[in-house]
Every structure is written in C-alpha cells, then in structure tokens.
Amino acid sequence: xxxxxxxxxxxxxxxxxxxxxxxxxxxxxxxxxxxxxxxxxxxxxxxxxxxxxxxxxxxxxxxxxxxxxxxxxxxxxxxxxxxxxxxxxxxxxxxxxxxxxxxxxxxxxxxxxxxxxxxxxxxxxxxxxxxxxxxxxxxxxxxxxxxxxxxxxxxxxxxxxxxxxxxxxxxxxxxxxxxxxxxxxxxxxxxxxxxxxxxxxxxxxxxxxxxxxxxxxxxxxxxxxxxxxxxxxxxxxx
Ligand SMILES: [Zn+2]
Numbered sequence: 001x002x003x004x005x006x007x008x009x010x011x012x013x014x015x016x017x018x019x020x021x022x023x024x025x026x027x028x029x030x031x032x033x034x035x036x037x038x039x040x041x042x043x044x045x046x047x048x049x050x051x052x053x054x055x056x057x058x059x060x061x062x063x064x065x066x067x068x069x070x071x072x073x074x075x076x077x078x079x080x081x082x083x084x085x086x087x088x089x090x091x092x093x094x095x096x097x098x099x100x101x102x103x104x105x106x107x108x109x110x111x112x113x114x115x116x117x118x119x120x121x122x123x124x125x126x127x128x129x130x131x132x133x134x135x136x137x138x139x140x141x142x143x144x145x146x147x148x149x150x151x152x153x154x155x156x157x158x159x160x161x162x163x164x165x166x167x168x169x170x171x172x173x174x175x176x177x178x179x180x181x182x183x184x185x186x187x188x189x190x191x192x193x194x195x196x197x198x199x200x201x202x203x204x205x206x207x208x209x210x211x212x213x214x215x216x217x218x219x220x221x222x223x224x225x226x227x228x229x230x231x232x233x234x235x236x237x238x
Contacts, residue, residue: 002070003031007189010100010204014090017048022080026073027056033091034061036070040120041103041203046091048072050081058089095124096204098234101212102127104157104193104205105232108150108212111197112143118227122203128231130223137228140217147215147232154210155194161187167200 005012017029027048037043043061050056060073072089081087103122109129110117119130131137167188191201193209206212214235221229 001066001068002029002064004068004070005031005033006035006204007202011207013093014088017087017089019081019083019085019087021083024076025062026058026071027080028064028069028071029087029089032061032070032072032089034058034070034072034089035096035204036061036063038063038067039202040106041099041122042124043073044091044096046089048074048087048089051086052081054081056081097206098124100204100206102215102232102234103203104209105147105151105212105215107157107191107193107197107199107201107205108147108209109143109230109232110199111193112146112150113137113230125237126218126231126233128229131228131230132226133228134226137220137230140220140230143230144216147217150196151209151212151215154208155196157205157207157209158192158194159189159205160192161189163187 005015012033015031015033017031019027020030021028034044034046035041037060045060046058048056048058056074056078058072058074062071062073063069064071099122102125106120106122106127106129113131115131115133117129118132121128164186188200189202190198191205192198215232216235218231218233221231223229
C-alpha cells in the first residue's frame with residue numbers, strides 16, 4: 001500500500017519516499033505524489049532522485065495489485081535500486097498542472113451540459129466528455145462562452161471525504177456512468193465546484209476555477225444516435 005499524498009494536496013510537487021519493491025515494470029514506494037492512470041486521467045511522469053546520486057526517469061504511473069498501490073513505471077533496461085533506498089520523487093509539474101486544469105474544466109462542462117456522462121478522458125492540453133444526449137447539443141461557441149464565464153468567475157473547488165455507505169445512500173452523487181469513483185477503501189472523495197457541481201472523483205483538481213485559464217470547445221461529434229462527444233482544448237493550442 002502506498003500513501004497517496006496527491007489525494008489530500010494536489011499541489012505537492014515532490015516528496016521524500018523509501019523504495020519498497022522494484023520489479024520488471026517499475027518501482028513501488030511507501031508514499032508518492034504521482035497520480036496513477038485512472039478515472040480518465042493519465043498517470044504522472046517525472047523523476048526519482050536517489051540518495052546515492054542516481055536519477056531515474058518515471059515515464060508513467062499506474063495502479064498496482066490494489067487501488068491504493070502505485071507502480072512508478074521505468075524503462076526496462078534501467079538497473080533497479082535496492083529496496084530500502086531513499087529517494088525524492090519529483091513530478092513533471094507543468095504537465096500535471098495542465099492535466100489538473102483540464103480535469104477540473106471537465107467538471108464545469110458536466111455542469112454546463114446536465115446530461116448523463118458515459119465516458120471521459122483528459123490528455124495533455126485536451127479533454128473530452130461523452131454525453132447521453134438524444135437532442136441536438138447547443139452550439140459549440142455557446143458552450144465555450146459559458147465555460148469561460150465559469151472559469152473567470154473563479155469559484156473555489158473543494159473536496160471532502162464520505163464513507164462508501166454514505167455514498168450508496170445518495171446515488172445522485174455518482175454522476176458518471178462509466179467512470180466509477182474509486183471504492184473499496186471504505187471512503188470516497190467528493191469534489192465540489194462551489195455552487196455548480198458535486199460528484200465523487202479520484203482525480204487531481206485545481207483549487208479555483210480561474211486557474212483553468214481560457215478554454216474552447218474544439219468540436220462536437222455524434223457517437224451513435226444517443227451519444228455526443230464534446231472535445232475541449234486550452235485557448236492558444238495549435
Ligand atoms: Zn474530478
């Protein structure tokens with residue numbers, strides 16, 4: 001089990017950690033700031049700087065045997081340090097911050113378009129949500145204008161923990177149909193965009209919507225009779 005520091009502070013860029021195990025795939029530490037791939041958000045990248053001066057590139061982070069275990073993926077030909085080695089884990093912060101901004105923006109999009117969400121994905125500089133929506137979607141410029149209005153309103157984004165039992169008693173909290181919140185650890189984290197959106201989510205978020213910056217709807221695609229895919233990108237993306 002890995003102590004997941006990003007869950008309580010998404011702004012931590014680095015941490016001290018002790019190597020627990022190393023195998024073909026990568027490294028497991030006692031604690032980490034690296035978010036593992038899940039919930040439509042890619043795993044973090046960065047480096048591990050070991051006490052002996054060795055620096056190892058972390059090319060991805062994925063969940064291990066249990067959801068609370070993070071495997072820091074490294075190249076297969078890199079020699080594995082011995083368990084017990086101390087290291088400083090450092091994120092590629094610029095990339096992670098872009099992922100946090102876009103991820104938070106998808107919460108705004110789910111409020112602008114109040115339809116059931118059937119899927120979603122964040123990538124570097126881009127994001128999308130799939131909606132179960134039979135009627136024609138609003139004009140993409142209208143969605144862009146509404147999103148940027150919510151961004152510039154600079155609303156606080158907060159989180160709080162609830163037990164699985166509390167969540168089961170309030171199914172409306174689970175808005176997404178295919179991207180399930182992490183469960184099984186006895187509690188889940190609720191993300192609230194002030195006055196706008198409340199849902200269970202395990203990803204990383206910025207603390208105010210103003211930090212997202214200008215965004216636009218790149219396009220809206222029809223995916224079958226019922227589904228509409230809305231693709232976002234940051235303003236200024238080539
Ligand atoms: Zn989220």
